[in-house]
Amino acid sequence: MVRLAALVLVCILALTGAARADLQGQYERFLEDTMWPKARSAGVSRATFDRAMGQKRLNTDIPGLVRPGQTTPQRIRQAEFSAPARYFNENNLGAIVSQGRRLASQHASTLAALERRYGVPGRIILAIWGRESAFGRVDIPHDAFQVLGTKAFMSTRPDLFRTELVAALQMVERGNATPAQMKSSWAGALGQPQFLPTSFLEHAVDIDGDGKLNIWTSVPDTLGSIAAYLDHFGWVSGRDWGFEVSVPADISCSFEGPDQGLKIRDWAAMGITRISGRPFPAHEMDLEAYLMMPAGRSGPAFIVTPNFYVLKQYNESDLYALFVGHAGDRIEWGSGRFKAAWGRVDTLYRSEIAAMQRVLEGKGYDVGGADGLPGFKTRRSIGDWQQKNGRQPTCFPSKALIGAIR
Ligand SMILES: [Ca+2]
Numbered sequence: 001m002v003r004l005a006a007l008v009l010v011c012i013l014a015l016t017g018a019a020r021a022d023l024q025g026q027y028e029r030f031l032e033d034t035m036w037p038k039a040r041s042a043g044v045s046r047a048t049f050d051r052a053m054g055q056k057r058l059n060t061d062i063p064g065l066v067r068p069g070q071t072t073p074q075r076i077r078q079a080e081f082s083a084p085a086r087y088f089n090e091n092n093l094g095a096i097v098s099q100g101r102r103l104a105s106q107h108a109s110t111l112a113a114l115e116r117r118y119g120v121p122g123r124i125i126l127a128i129w130g131r132e133s134a135f136g137r138v139d140i141p142h143d144a145f146q147v148l149g150t151k152a153f154m155s156t157r158p159d160l161f162r163t164e165l166v167a168a169l170q171m172v173e174r175g176n177a178t179p180a181q182m183k184s185s186w187a188g189a190l191g192q193p194q195f196l197p198t199s200f201l202e203h204a205v206d207i208d209g210d211g212k213l214n215i216w217t218s219v220p221d222t223l224g225s226i227a228a229y230l231d232h233f234g235w236v237s238g239r240d241w242g243f244e245v246s247v248p249a250d251i252s253c254s255f256e257g258p259d260q261g262l263k264i265r266d267w268a269a270m271g272i273t274r275i276s277g278r279p280f281p282a283h284e285m286d287l288e289a290y291l292m293m294p295a296g297r298s299g300p301a302f303i304v305t306p307n308f309y310v311l312k313q314y315n316e317s318d319l320y321a322l323f324v325g326h327a328g329d330r331i332e333w334g335s336g337r338f339k340a341a342w343g344r345v346d347t348l349y350r351s352e353i354a355a356m357q358r359v360l361e362g363k364g365y366d367v368g369g370a371d372g373l374p375g376f377k378t379r380r381s382i383g384d385w386q387q388k389n390g391r392q393p394t395c396f397p398s399k400a401l402i403g404a405i406r
Contacts, residue, residue: 038162095134097327104331110224120230127323129226131320132189142183168190207221246273253393268285288305291303356402
């Protein structure tokens with residue numbers, strides 16, 4: 001009996017091993033048949049391709065992979081949506097602020113020169129640098145070619161990673177980095193600004209003047225590349241990113257979003273005030289701005305400028321843009337934490353939020369895609385639904401609401 005069980009186990013292991021070998025074989029064929037022709041037509045030599053792809057080993061430890069024949073990665077299906085408050089963990093945020101303040105004086109002349117050239121203030125550049133790589137101190141250990149190759153082969157966005165893999169190969173071909181220097185995050189992001197390879201090719205700049213684009217060990221090149229990136233995506237010189245505000249109860253949270261802009265003067269006329277008690281800056285009054293409530297009525301509210309949406313070009317998340325804008329304010333002015341508290345929100349699975357989004361879509365609401373994340377289109381659709389159904393708008397998902405929206 002024991003011998004039979006052992007035999008069965010050996011068979012299962014052999015099968016698993018065979019499946020893995022099969023996947024590895026498919027990957028090698030994919031690199032040869034799909035990626036090599038793309039690389040060659042982008043000017044990559046065979047020698048560079050072979051050197052960069054190395055042993056051509058798949059890395060199935062990468063989070064969020066999609067096995068052939070699957071559609072949604074297991075980990076996304078089961079992921080919990082984390083409460084916004086957790087994103088602003090003071091241990092992490094406070095460390096970025098205090099180190100950022102020290103580095104602001106250390107790199108003051110570089111940052112001033114970058115602001116003159118790109119119009120992006122030093123506090124914003126520092127906050128992104130801190131958020132992306134802890135000012136260059138974070139360990140970025142993965143082989144970018146293995147990460148990008150695996151994700152080009154088996155991720156939810158294969159086209160994106162195929163393009164990024166070719167761009168990474170072009171970086172080596174052009175002598176920007178050796179394959180050994182090409183370390184990345186699990187997302188394929190490189191160096192201190194955490195640029196994807198296409199961002200490197202388009203936006204990396206040589207600020208220290210050594211003729212190299214060095215986002216790995218050059219602080220001036222790192223800071224300049226972040227500034228050049230934001231400038232490219234339309235950073236408006238002289239405008240802030242936004243202000244924490246009080247929103248009167250009679251103003252619906254469903255007015256949120258970058259497609260519902262008003263002059264700051266008009267928001268103020270509706271009764272929205274800065275929570276600090278200070279007036280909005282005079283030079284902002286006649287310019288367009290937007291209501292932004294990342295936790296709906298259960299947390300701080302903001303009037304944000306177009307620069308907030310430029311920050312989202314770095315990372316498509318309201319919380320990310322808010323984090324770097326807020327950290328920048330605290331680096332520059334030593335201002336404190338948000339005045340309003342983050343309320344308690346229910347722990348929900350992304351799959352539960354996505355199911356609610358699909359119900360809302362079925363009722364004709366635009367939720368910005370059923371991705372399981374409560375972005376502004378989902379938040380304000382919830383608010384609209386609540387209003388139409390005689391409820392007080394909260395503009396944020398909860399267990400009770402998911403049960404009620406049917
Ligand atoms: Ca340089």
